[in-house]
Amino acid sequence: MRVLGVDPGLTRCGIGVVSGTVGRPLELVAVGVVRTPAGQDHAHRLLAIETGIEEWVTAYRPEAIAVERVFAQHNLQSVTGTSQAAGIAMLVAARHAIPVVLHTPSEVKAAITGSGRADKAQVGAMVARILKLAEPPKPADAADAVALAICHIWRGAATNRYAEAVAKATTGRTNRIPSRGRA
């Protein structure tokens, strides 16, 4: 399956597309960042994030979208922007009838490195190794988005089937539910 991972953020939204299935080598399809200028007003930054994610979804047509689950941090302002960016990723997914699953940062770290407390450098290094890249994707937000997509593929069948069933039940559109994920 092809999964688009989103590491949400108002300034930098990491995006990574990974293709493959559990038990086989995974392939990095594309990786990048949607950036919005800090000087721009908040509403237009949200619009730019929507436009950017919409372009990625249209270009790569993922079968699932994995978004990092946002938690409270020290800075409420940053949580607001981050959760709004996550919400926009979910909104775009729903609009395209693509199943969305949220993964916590520790789930992603554990899936990729074996430890839920791994640091960014360890995650980046393992992402490079898993995908046979010369070096980790940069910036860290991009590497995190790729890690999310890998995590989603590896956490596998059960979670994905549930999300597909939800997407199917709530939209009534079955044409985008990939049959290969249900074998």
Add this chain to the structure above:
Amino acid sequence: MRVLGVDPGLTRCGIGVVSGTVGRPLELVAVGVVRTPAGQDHAHRLLAIETGIEEWVTAYRPEAIAVERVFAQHNLQSVTGTSQAAGIAMLVAARHAIPVVLHTPSEVKAAITGSGRADKAQVGAMVARILKLAEPPKPADAADAVALAICHIWRGAATNRYAEAVAKATTGRTNRIPSRGRA
């Protein structure tokens, strides 16, 4: 000017449209609520909120959108949904090149009742009195949205002109900037 107020929420998003200028009687144009079922998955609830707000904006073509500024509450889950709903209202506004301004709950209460600590019943009663309604709009989210729109009109010229300038500078579209607000 015609202002659309949004009291953001995942379950109930209050919406109210008020028309008028400072120093003259205001008129309630429309009031209602965009609801999403608690049982629906999160992404599709966000999509339903976007669709609902988009319909209101298209139907009433406001010259400004006033959104309640979201603060941290006891329940992080609820803050996430509320700030995502607020983000979607801002996103829709930006898409239509309509200026957005955020007002805090205490700014709204102070503008409407004279006290930043007024309760919901007092706000509802004053909204009814200001707009010459037989009773306050219901539910409270709808009354709060109307109060936001009134607050935005009364807080007046300076703030609105700033938002219009931002909207103009960031979109390059001037056709939706109402000239009457700049006299």
